[in-house]
Amino acid sequence: MEAFAAIVLVLIGYALGSAKLINEGNEALVERLGRYHRKLRPGMNFIVPLIDSIVMEDTTREQVLDIKPQNVITADNVYILVDGVIFWRINDMEKSFYRIDDIQVALANLIQVELRANLAERTFEQAIASRTEVNQALLKTVNETAADWGVQVIRVDIQSITPPESVQKSMADQNAAVIRKRAAITAAEGEQEAAIKRAQATRTSVQILSEALRTNPESKEILKYLVAQEQVEASHRLGTSNNAKVVFLNPGVNSEAYAQMVGDIGTDELVQNNNPPENGSATA
Structure with a gap:
């Protein structure tokens, strides 16, 4: 009787040890005796205790990775501080685990290198005006490399481009001059239009008065x-x-x-x- 109870306990322990529950949106990698064996899908899965082991469980949902602010030199030798964010997800769990050590560090370094290289070919004004174009160029270049890691970069967004204080002051003065010029042009056009309307009103009044004098002595x-x-x-x-x-x-x-x-x-x-x-x- 005691032997039977022991066998039952062993079977229960085996069942508990072999059952693995994977949540929806996640996947897991199983190694058998140190070698890749198979991938576990969401739901209830069973492995062989002591022989199989789960070496990785990660999400396949979209993730966000912040790109820390970094100094970049543009083609016209302006030092700017750039930061951004990328949206990515794992397409192939096996590649993301076995072909790269730390996928997030690798993505961050890759996007930083490509960002510096891209902005170095543009002037400061071009970098400000063509932010969407830079995002698209980075997305294409990064995906060419990230595909070998089993990762897809969905979107790249440059959040801010901050020039030095001297450049910011020059930009503010330039914008103020443009605003003053537009205001002066608008005021001149308004005065011209008002003068034309006054002249037209005077002419109409004179015509009405002349007609009244001719018809009524x-x-x-x-x-x-x-x-x-x-x-x-x-x-x-x-x-x-x-x-x-x-x-x-x-x-x-x-x-x-x-x-x-x-x-x-x-x-x-x-x-x-x-x-x-x-x-x-x-x-x-």
Whole structure:
């Protein structure tokens, strides 16, 4: 009876020792007597105790690896500080374990070397403007090497490119100058547009006034009254101003100007009135 109980305990221990549960999204590698034997898939798996051993269990899901900030010299000799991030996953668990010692260290060093080499061929402005192009170039180059490690790099993102303080100050001054230039151009265009609209409004007003004077003779007297009233108000404003000056108006000239505005005399007659004959001679 005791022997039977011992056999049962041994079988239970064997079953427990041989059963291996692999979680979804993971895979495991099994070696038998020191040599690669097989791969364990998610779910319940059984191995031979004391003969088989699990040497690696890792995820096949997408992972994120930060690239530490590093100094890079561009083609125009500008020192910049660059950092980034890569998204990757294991496609072949066997290759990732047997062909490379530390896959994350290897990926980080590979991306750093390729990043320096890529940016060294570009100027600082090109590096800033073509960040997407740099990401795509790095992705292609890194995957060519990472494929031998059983790894796929899904995406490479350069997070920041930081130039020295002197370059940052120069960029800030340049941006400020561009903003001031745009503001000056916008203001000039606004003033030009406003002047054009004022001229158009004045022209329209003159046309309306001229038409009213031609069609309604009584409007001439109204115009004379309005002009005289405006002159009185202007004189009053000059009188109350601290910097007021005495202005003498020629009634004759004003009368002739009013007459021309309302159409009482023509332009030729106005010229004659303003230029009297010499030596007291009169025009017949």
